[in-house]
Amino acid sequence: xxxxxxxxxxxxxxxxxxxxxxxxxxxxxxxxxxxxxxxxxxxxxxxxxxxxxxxxxxxxxxxxxxxxxxxxxxxxxxxxxxxxxxxxxxxxxxxxxxxxxxxxxxxxxxxxxxxxxxxxxxxxxxxxxxxxxxxxxxxxxxxxxxxxxxxxxxxxxxxxxxxxxxxxxxxxxxxxxxxxxxxxxxxxxxxxxxxxxxxxxxxxxxxxxxxxxxxxxxxxxxxxxxxxxxxxxxxxxxxxxxxxxx
Amino acid sequence: xxxxxxxxxxxxxxxxxxxxxxxxxxxxxxxxxxxxxxxxxxxxxxxxxxxxxxxxxxxxxxxxxxxxxxxxxxxxxxxxxxxxxxxxxxxxxxxxxxxxxxxxxxxxxxxxxxxxxxxxxxxxxxxxxxxxxxxxxxxxxxxxxxxxxxxxxxxxxxxxxxxxxxxxxxxxxxxxxxxxxxxxxxxxxxxxxxxxxxxxxxxxxxxxxxxxxxxxxxxxxxxxxxxxxxxxxxxxxxxxxxxxxxxxxxxxxxx
Numbered sequence: 001x002x003x004x005x006x007x008x009x010x011x012x013x014x015x016x017x018x019x020x021x022x023x024x025x026x027x028x029x030x031x032x033x034x035x036x037x038x039x040x041x042x043x044x045x046x047x048x049x050x051x052x053x054x055x056x057x058x059x060x061x062x063x064x065x066x067x068x069x070x071x072x073x074x075x076x077x078x079x080x081x082x083x084x085x086x087x088x089x090x091x092x093x094x095x096x097x098x099x100x101x102x103x104x105x106x107x108x109x110x111x112x113x114x115x116x117x118x119x120x121x122x123x124x125x126x127x128x129x130x131x132x133x134x135x136x137x138x139x140x141x142x143x144x145x146x147x148x149x150x151x152x153x154x155x156x157x158x159x160x161x162x163x164x165x166x167x168x169x170x171x172x173x174x175x176x177x178x179x180x181x182x183x184x185x186x187x188x189x190x191x192x193x194x195x196x197x198x199x200x201x202x203x204x205x206x207x208x209x210x211x212x213x214x215x216x217x218x219x220x221x222x223x224x225x226x227x228x229x230x231x232x233x234x235x236x237x238x239x240x241x242x243x244x245x246x
Numbered sequence: 247x248x249x250x251x252x253x254x255x256x257x258x259x260x261x262x263x264x265x266x267x268x269x270x271x272x273x274x275x276x277x278x279x280x281x282x283x284x285x286x287x288x289x290x291x292x293x294x295x296x297x298x299x300x301x302x303x304x305x306x307x308x309x310x311x312x313x314x315x316x317x318x319x320x321x322x323x324x325x326x327x328x329x330x331x332x333x334x335x336x337x338x339x340x341x342x343x344x345x346x347x348x349x350x351x352x353x354x355x356x357x358x359x360x361x362x363x364x365x366x367x368x369x370x371x372x373x374x375x376x377x378x379x380x381x382x383x384x385x386x387x388x389x390x391x392x393x394x395x396x397x398x399x400x401x402x403x404x405x406x407x408x409x410x411x412x413x414x415x416x417x418x419x420x421x422x423x424x425x426x427x428x429x430x431x432x433x434x435x436x437x438x439x440x441x442x443x444x445x446x447x448x449x450x451x452x453x454x455x456x457x458x459x460x461x462x463x464x465x466x467x468x469x470x471x472x473x474x475x476x477x478x479x480x481x482x483x484x485x486x487x488x489x490x491x492x493x494x495x496x497x498x499x500x501x
Contacts, residue, residue: 018499057494081404081405081406085406088398088405108403157407
């Protein structure tokens with residue numbers, strides 16, 4: 001069953017000169033529950049913009065997005081963000097300790113868990129971080145540790161769907177592997193992942209299906225196996241493989 | 247107090263001439279600015295002198311209120327212009343400056359510290375308005391800067407279910423601190439590094455230094471407290487301009 005479905009979604013925004021630009025054009029695809037789905041494409045193709053729509057950080061200009069069969073605008077935005085977690089490209093951690101970060105979502109909901117160490121320790125365990133890091137300032141962590149804290153913070157709210165915007169773009173190969181292993185473990189527990197990536201290798205390792213965008217348009221949708229059979233699409237991903245946000 | 251003759255006023259132009267000389271000496275091309283500001287200061291102060299003389303002579307509360315409203319209006323306009331990157335900046339700075347001025351004057355005259363008479367109310371209002379105008383401008387500019395430069399953190403907080411005020415809280419905190427640092431620093435060094443204008447004026451006019459100091463303490467406390475009120479109002483109204491009902495951060499075109 002599709003847990004996320006895009007139906008003819010178009011996104012337009014105003015640029016610095018107040019001209020309207022089309023970011024996504026007539027985009028349709030669906031993501032099956034319990035899978036790892038990749039949103040791929042070269043830099044500037046609109047994949048991060050598509051991801052933001054699923055968490056309602058932006059609204060589409062036309063078309064429909066369904067989450068669990070319900071149109072996204074019919075969801076209470078708080079309930080939606082409980083169900084759909086978002087892990088940003090940069091480790092957008094807040095100033096403070098690891099514990100303050102991982103318990104943030106629970107704390108702001110007034111669940112009186114701001115100081116609840118066992119909950120924080122359980123979350124660190126889930127992402128394979130040492131309990132000794134609990135009271136460390138996040139500034140002192142390595143890039144890989146920061147991304148794992150970022151993931152623990154997202155997991156605290158127990159979302160069914162986790163959106164990841166290039167989660168390993170700034171990490172070394174070992175840290176990348178750790179994050180990928182975590183994704184696979186959490187996926188095995190039934191969570192759905194939608195991962196933005198421009199790396200063919202990562203898509204192959206993680207995803208079972210993907211959609212490839214180019215200049216805001218869908219150029220491929222299908223299984224990862226089908227993707228590797230489509231030479232022109234893999235070429236697009238290899239040739240357009242540049243670091244950077246879109 | 248000794249009356250200064252018009253000739254003596256003209257003699258003080260020697261300081262302006264000195265500034266012009268150094269501007270030429272250092273080739274900083276500020277000559278035009280110096281002349282313009284000297285002329286503007288002369289014309290503006292002379293004009294306000296006549297206006298105050300007129301208002302004091304009328305001895306009418308309505309004219310006092312009108313005068314204060316004009317001063318606050320000009321300050322709100324300036325502040326709104328400086329913080330124009332914030333949507334509705336003119337309205338926000340107007341609400342904050344008018345409200346703070348009203349509350350401050352109400353407290354001061356309510357406590358009987360200054361009588362509700364033109365010659366007290368107008369200069370004190372001028373001090374309040376000048377002071378809170380800077381606070382409002384800084385708060386508007388800083389909040390815009392903080393929210394834009396910390397966009398990822400703000401959106402991360404929103405995606406974790408934060409309400410706009412929770413997501414904007416770190417930016418609001420920084421905006422308050424930055425806006426208030428000059429005010430707090432000034433209060434720390436007053437009497438050591440600087441003698442405030444009001445107190446100096448009273449001593450020059452013949453008041454005893456202790457009487458002048460008492461008055462200045464009241465003024466300093468007022469100048470310490472009133473910008474906090476302005477900055478709080480500005481922040482609480484301004485952060486809302488960056489979020490919509492769907493708890494989305496709205497930064498405008500190009501963002």
